[in-house]
Amino acid sequence: MKVYIDLILLLNYYLDFLILLTTSIVLKRNTSLKRIALGALLGSFTMIFLFVPVSQIILFLYKVIMAIFMVVVAFHYENMKYTFYNFIYFYMVSIILGGFLYYLNIEFRYTSLGLFLMAHHININVLLLIFASPIIFWIYIHQERRMKKNYSLSYTIKIVLKNKKEYILNAFLDTGNCLFDPITNKPIILLEKGVVEEGSYSFYYVPFHSLNNQNLLKCFRPQYIEIENKKYNNYLIGISDKKFNFDGIKCILNNKLMEDL
Numbered sequence: 001m002k003v004y005i006d007l008i009l010l011l012n013y014y015l016d017f018l019i020l021l022t023t024s025i026v027l028k029r030n031t032s033l034k035r036i037a038l039g040a041l042l043g044s045f046t047m048i049f050l051f052v053p054v055s056q057i058i059l060f061l062y063k064v065i066m067a068i069f070m071v072v073v074a075f076h077y078e079n080m081k082y083t084f085y086n087f088i089y090f091y092m093v094s095i096i097l098g099g100f101l102y103y104l105n106i107e108f109r110y111t112s113l114g115l116f117l118m119a120h121h122i123n124i125n126v127l128l129l130i131f132a133s134p135i136i137f138w139i140y141i142h143q144e145r146r147m148k149k150n151y152s153l154s155y156t157i158k159i160v161l162k163n164k165k166e167y168i169l170n171a172f173l174d175t176g177n178c179l180f181d182p183i184t185n186k187p188i189i190l191l192e193k194g195v196v197e198e199g200s201y202s203f204y205y206v207p208f209h210s211l212n213n214q215n216l217l218k219c220f221r222p223q224y225i226e227i228e229n230k231k232y233n234n235y236l237i238g239i240s241d242k243k244f245n246f247d248g249i250k251c252i253l254n255n256k257l258m259e260d261l
Contacts, residue, residue: 009044015133016043019097020074022137023089026144029075039074042066067091093140100136157251158226159191159237161201169195171227171251172244178255181206181219181236187256188219188238195250196237206238227253232260 017040024031046066054062071086157171171189179188188206201220208217217238224233235254244252 009047011130012047013040013044014130015097016040016070018133018137019090019093020070022093022141023071023086024075025141026093027075027085027089029086031075035076036074039070042073043070093137096140097133097136100132154249155227155253157189157253159196159251160223160226161196162221162223163200164223165197165200167196169250170248171253172246172249173253173255173257175255175258177252179206179208179217179238184236186221186234186236187254188217188236189225189254190238190240190244190252192244192250193239193241196239201237203239206236227257230260 017036020036020039020043021033023029024036043066046063067090068083068087071090072083075082075086077083153173155171155173157169159167159169161167169191177188177190179190180186181188183206201222203218203220205216206219207214209215219236219238222233222235222237224231225235225237226232235256240252244250
């Protein structure tokens, strides 16, 4: 088997560049593509040890040291904490890519020669490596941003009724929920229908506007609600007939809570 070292170095440089670029986007590092390219170039030298007979411990330590130098070159050095987070995310992204590519390598492998370039053709696994890597990183960045947005506005709420029944639910703080009772001027928290048993509360209807239409929202007043160990008794609970399209979310908090929390 013939191995083209120059092509292996190019492939390793390509992956290191993508990993550093993804780390930069996720952590929002103010760095240039030039520094990322230099960091990736530095990482390519780790491939030299594939052809040098060294122990696994020495190889591991060398890779760790090189990874530290890579993130310092790519993202500057500000302090130990800053560099540590860069290093950890660099390895996290590397592990995510490695896991996906290992799976693809198993699923689509037609030869046992691995990821190396051959004398007369390119292994299909190499093509998967080149084209699948940017897609994997794009999915990771998209999901990372989605999770940060959603979970930063996610809370656990305890609703206590006047009959002392308690409901502990996952809630989402929606800045678009600005519903108020026009009579009592109390903000309204939305709850999926069926979460609280019918008949366990006394309700009344509150008018609200939706898409230029006026509707009535079934509401009740709880004994109190509790969020992050803070109790509130100035909120109403509105029963929504629609399911909330959030993972495990049963309650939509009012925008007013941004001031109260």
